Every structure is written in structure tokens, then in C-alpha cells.
Amino acid sequence: MPYDLMEEKVMTTTATCESCGMPIETGRYCEHCTDESGALQSFEERFARMAAWQARRDPAAPQQDIERQVLDYMATMPAWRDHPRVQAH
Numbered sequence: 519m520p521y522d523l524m525e526e527k528v529m530t531t532t533a534t535c536e537s538c539g540m541p542i543e544t545g546r547y548c549e550h551c552t553d554e555s556g557a558l559q560s561f562e563e564r565f566a567r568m569a570a571w572q573a574r575r576d577p578a579a580p581q582q583d584i585e586r587q588v589l590d591y592m593a594t595m596p597a598w599r600d601h602p603r604v605q606a607h
């Protein structure tokens with residue numbers, strides 16, 4: 519397949535979760551970022567989960583650094599970049 523056709527295919531079939539950036543098949547958010555009804559989880563819930571995940575990746579990091587890294591990351595996500603907690607940081 520010619521390269522430019524492949525690229526077009528990738529662009530039309532790949533989406534990323536607007537909350538965490540994970541590649542998803544369709545929709546705006548992945549299954550980890552939504553509740554049972556498909557609605558986006560609250561900022562507090564996502565923040566706590568991302569902080570826990572980050573702490574597992576980097577167990578030696580102080581909690582303050584973990585939280586700053588999570589806020590830095592959330593500032594790049596369409597679902598959270600306008601949130602007051604993200605903006606304040």
C-alpha cells in the first residue's frame with residue numbers, strides 16, 4: 519500500500535481518549551475514564567487514579583512531584599486543560 523494511503527487510514531481510524539490520551543477505537547473517552555453510564559469521571563477521581571498510576575511508575579518520587587506531573591499531563595488533555603485545578607497549577 520502506498521505510504522500516503524496508509525497514513526490516511528491511520529488518521530481516520532485512530533482516536534485518543536480526551537481525558538488520558540490512550541488510543542481508543544471510537545468515541546471521546548476510554549473505558550477507564552468513564553463511569554458505567556459512559557459519562558466522564560470527575561476531576562478528583564481521574565486525578566487520584568492518575569496520581570496512583572504515576573506513583574507506581576516512579577515509587578521514589580515525592581507526592582508533590584507526582585501531583586505536579588499529573589497536572590502537567592492533564593494540562594495537555596482536551597477534557598481537563600480548562601479545569602480550574604489544572605489552570606491554577
Ligand SMILES: [Zn+2]
Nearest residue numbers: 535538548551
Ligand atoms: Zn481515558
